[in-house]
Amino acid sequence: xxxxxxxxxxxxxxxxxxxxxxxxxxxxxxxxxxxxxxxxxxxxxxxxxxxxxxxxxxxxxxxxxxxxxxxxxxxxxxxxxxxxxxxxxxxxxxxxxxxxxxxxxxxxxxxxxxxxx
Amino acid sequence: xxxxxxxxxxxxxxxxxxxxxxxxxxxxxxxxxxxxxxxxxxxxxxxxxxxxxxxxxxxxxxxxxxxxxxxxxxxxxxxxxxxxxxxxxxxxxxxxxxxxxxxxxxxxxx
Numbered sequence: 001x002x003x004x005x006x007x008x009x010x011x012x013x014x015x016x017x018x019x020x021x022x023x024x025x026x027x028x029x030x031x032x033x034x035x036x037x038x039x040x041x042x043x044x045x046x047x048x049x050x051x052x053x054x055x056x057x058x059x060x061x062x063x064x065x066x067x068x069x070x071x072x073x074x075x076x077x078x079x080x081x082x083x084x085x086x087x088x089x090x091x092x093x094x095x096x097x098x099x100x101x102x103x104x105x106x107x108x109x110x111x112x113x114x115x116x117x
Numbered sequence: 118x119x120x121x122x123x124x125x126x127x128x129x130x131x132x133x134x135x136x137x138x139x140x141x142x143x144x145x146x147x148x149x150x151x152x153x154x155x156x157x158x159x160x161x162x163x164x165x166x167x168x169x170x171x172x173x174x175x176x177x178x179x180x181x182x183x184x185x186x187x188x189x190x191x192x193x194x195x196x197x198x199x200x201x202x203x204x205x206x207x208x209x210x211x212x213x214x215x216x217x218x219x220x221x222x223x224x225x226x227x
Contacts, residue, residue: 035216037218044204044206044218044219044220044221045155045157045163045206045218045221046218047208047215047216047217047218050214050215050216052214057214058214059213059214059215061215095162095163100168101151101168101169102151102153102168102169102210103151103153103165103168103169103208103210104153104155104163104165104208105165105168105174106165107162107163107164107165108162109162110162
């Protein structure tokens with residue numbers, strides 16, 4: 001059974017940094033690409049970033065490019081999102097999701113990031 | 118900047134049929150965009166319903182179906198039930214590792 005557990009959310013000041021983690025289990029982590037998706041309070045879902053199974057190829061939404069970095073540790077079965085230069089508009093629940101055949105086939109429960117002074 | 122479009126809201130009567138659509142601000146949605154659909158109730162993680170245009174995810178009842186209608190992807194719910202009242206999101210694969218969500222449709226069953 002696939003399990004994705006996000007952690008690392010919290011309150012951070014504008015301009016600050018935060019690193020999110022997503023612990024994966026129940027599947028062969030090294031053979032699947034992974035995503036981060038976020039949802040601002042009361043808003044819709046927004047795709048944030050994608051990393052291929054090997055970890056070398058990474059892709060970002062324009063809204064986070066240059067500020068966020070997606071990475072993975074295939075030995076620890078963990079996905080990361082390093083978020084720098086955070087803005088108020090980055091406030092959201094951040095979900096990690098497993099990719100399969102060009103869709104999101106499993107989701108974590110999310111971790112809340114609040115950017116506020 | 119291309120935008121994925123969805124109806125902001127829709128309503129359906131219990132037992133009725135409703136079709137939600139997913140389009141592009143410029144161009145047509147085809148199977149090559151691998152459209153997928155997700156259901157989300159407030160405070161919960163999304164649930165995967167449909168992928169690759171018309172394939173139901175495991176455990177999804179067959180009253181949910183996906184298709185291409187004209188130049189849009191479509192999600193049809195046949196025999197709507199009260200617990201279908203949710204937000205529905207489509208996602209398109211835009212190529213080269215980029216995905217885009219639609220703005221979501223709030224479905225009311227009344």
